[in-house]
Amino acid sequence: MKEKISQILDDFLRNKGVKVEYVVEYPKSEKFGDYATNIAMALASVFKKNPKNIAKEIIDFIGCNELFEKIEIAGAGFINFFINRDAFLKELKVIYEKRDDYFRPSVEKRYVQVEFVSANPTGPLHIGHGRGAAIGDSIARILKFSNHRVEKEYYINDAGLQMHLLGLSTFVRYKQLLGYDEPLPEDGYKGEYLIDIAKDLMVQYGDSLLFKDEDEAIEICKEKAADVILKDIMAVLDKFRVKFDKIFNESKLYKQEMEESLDYLKEKGLIYEKDGALWFKSTQFGDEKDRVVRRSNGAFTYFASDIAYHRNKFLKRKFDKVIDVWGADHHGYVKRVKSAIEAFGVNPDRLRVVLVQIVNLLRDGKKVSMSTRKAEFVELEDVIDEVGVDAARFMFISRSVDSHLDFDLELVKKESSENPVYYVQYAYARINSIFSQLDDFDLSSLEELKLNEKEEIDLIKSLIMFKELIRKAHDEIEPYFVVKGVLNIAEKLHKFYNKHRVIGSEEKIMLSRLFLLESVKTALKLGFDLIGVEAKKRM
Template sequence: MIKKKIRESVEGAVKNFWGEIKELNFEVEKPKKEIYGDYSTNIALVLKNKLNLSPLEIAEKIASKLRDNTSIFSKIDVASPGFINFWISTDYYIENLKKILELKEGYGKLDLGKGKRVLIEFVSANPTGPLHIGHGRGAAYGDSLARMLEFTGYKVFREYYINDKGTQMNVLGESVYLRAKELSGEKIQFPEDHYKGKYIYDIAKEALKLYPDLLSLEKDRAIEICRSLAIKLILEDIKKDLENFRVFYDNWYSEENLYKSGKVEKVLQVLREKDLVYEKEGALWFKSTIFGDEKDRVIVRSNGETTYFAGDIAYHYEKFMERDFDVAINIWGADHHGYIGRLKAALQAFKIDPEKLKVILIQMVNLIEGGEKKSMSTREGEFLELKELVNKVGVDATRFIFLSRSPDSPLDFDVDLAKSKSQENPVYYVQYAHARICSVFEKAKENGINELSWENVDLKALNEKEEIELLKKLEEFYEVIESASISLAPYKITYYLLEIAKQFHEYYSKHRILTNDLKLTYARLGLCFACKTILKTGLNLLGVFAPEKM
């Protein structure tokens, strides 16, 4: 990690000249123009007031100390008003290439988490219908985030919270019941706010098949049967769709079981004992404003029913106080934005650090097909199911494109582009780079180059501009992984892989890998192997395959 090495070198030089200086916050960044080197720092500008010296004087002093380190720096100069510019030695990048060839898929691994336990709760779609493409974006994000955190030293636990209690479940049961009556020849009035998709008819058919006397039962009993069957069948479909999407969970956590276990009542009692609730208009209110929420929240309605929030308080209490997770990450739809403050307020009521809860909001997906934007509505049954999209474009394209933008930005998913075999299709472009490298090694075998022992290869034969640029980009992998992990942003890996693929394709188009010069050929194969390794590792973190042939 060259930025880290530069920072450490600069800090060492500062300490050498001026001793320990507290709160030394300075930047090490890539300059916008190549004439200012590979990296630049503003350390001298930061220190000018602390040391009562001119920035140029400080910069010259630090630069004079660092110029001796030729294993990292090939050149260091100072620019007005006090920037220090660094040119990194090619030898440093060659040594890093050796590291990739030695560590292979282990290159990029970090121990940021040091074994901390992280619970990622994601998708958690209500079992009222099939998963749609919006759920798919959350699934890809949560799963990739889990892979990435495991890669950086966290112990990750994946969980799906099943919202199988409440009004929407009763509406689901009644929707199936009414369709069963309709299928049996009765004329019905189907309410506007009920679920209307074809899947409701399918569940109704199954209900009539399993319970031939369904419609002769007392209505409430019949609706309860329809409700239970619908939840069971929809959850089975959800699990199957997620597994086909390469998403697997450690636990499926039922909201209904949370209530049956008495955990919700237990938490409400704790709040009572802490004098953090009060009664008003027949309802029980949580004093969430004490902890920074904009208003107090109802947790038990005047009719005695608990609110959804009460269950969520108990669920998160259980995450931290009973299961002892160090961090909990919730991946929610963007419409839950207003919910974060009240939940963090609830955590503070139990003296749980609210920063232990991280919430990532996923913006909507706009589906574009044939140049037209499609509309979606779950209750109307007008939505594209995740499995339909996967059937159209494949798991790899779906996951990669879902991970191609920050979650706080809406995503336009162009189906035609995702199916195309062109460099405009980002997943094809990256996978093709990997497959292209594999074909190079196949040709090498045909030419009699089989087992390569990288320690005997003279990698210093790599000196073309495109080779040096690739070496620089490969070195950034650790930095990308660290940044993506700390900011919970797997899409940064997607951006990086596109850059690697672009640089490799450009390199491949300009230079022959298998040449008449065996020394050069071996060196270029080493560079290709490193590119292949990073591409495969990065794609695996996204849950995308790295094909050897395309």
């Protein structure tokens, strides 16, 4: 509907030989129609006319159109469109016939990589990782539904200082178990999960690690801890319905790809030496300052890894689009990574970084602090076990990625309309309950839809809006719009269900309502699939 209105308005602009930015949106109140546009006000400065006079000119241009019941001018010059009921019924027939394809965005196919979670294998996943996992996986699902070729990737930082500290912390735990009174390193990892890993090392090695070169012993401890922790991470993600197409180890970048990347930048005159370190001229690409890529001690920086990794993505694996899902605390890295991409001759717009804001988990009204090093964090697996995968995934996506999220554990365990997860799943279950009571019915022979009630038309409107929201979720890389869509459909379904009967109504009305509910069921099931939530037939 919105596209059809936009096409009409674009025809008007072409007829006048002008271009202007305008919006077609949903009015805040039903009394202002089904859609509204500000185009007349946007044209006021172009035509040097009162917006109301321009609005009247646009309405005259549209003339008689079966799409509209009426068109009104409101306020300072808004144009409000009231859609004809028959147009809604005609659209419902299209939805019923096309099913999922009706909602599928029509876009040019791309080869897209979505890299997300990518937590260092230094400890269990916490709820912050959980939100990134739910968002990244849902982004990939939406892009796949839109016919893109999508690869989901987990990047393992298995090199550098943090991994050394993991090995050292594990080695200290190992020595403590053998009776040595040695404190954990100040910057080390203090979680008790390392004690269990140290116990496994004792079973495997006895006390023999004490007699090895310390660096060798720490390396053995690091590899053991990383292996155990990574397996646990993947097991939790699998439980969370998140699977990856590829695991990429940072160590694969050492040293060849890093050297290749820096050599390329050197040839371009974009690397220089200062104070014994190598610097990348990122300021040439809009960054606030140049960045160190190799320290004076010869060690590569994390940024050097990012450079090589993204060169690998774009120039070696040739992704058309790369989407990185990062924590909000990494916002300062976006510009520098984009500057490196641009230095390689790649349009930086081909990289989209999704910055996910933090989750506040509430227990007894108090926020639970999270710190991997201090072992003060709530594990994702514990949340899954307490509230279930559906509730966790739904809630993690229930706010825009750039909004903080308060996750109320008690709320999502309630079986009431207060709980948004229950609310939408119950809508689907209600539809299935109606169909389960019918032995046999034929909708294919239904020629005319007997749908006249406001709640019926509102349901159709919610389906049309859902199509638009899925497109918005695709274009803006924002799964929240899918949640918004299923919540809207559920709200309209519950209002319809509480006011009108399906079974027991006059036969043509019953079949028409079943026709409508079949399309509602299709939309809800699709929405659940796109965010990784189960469509429950019974509740």
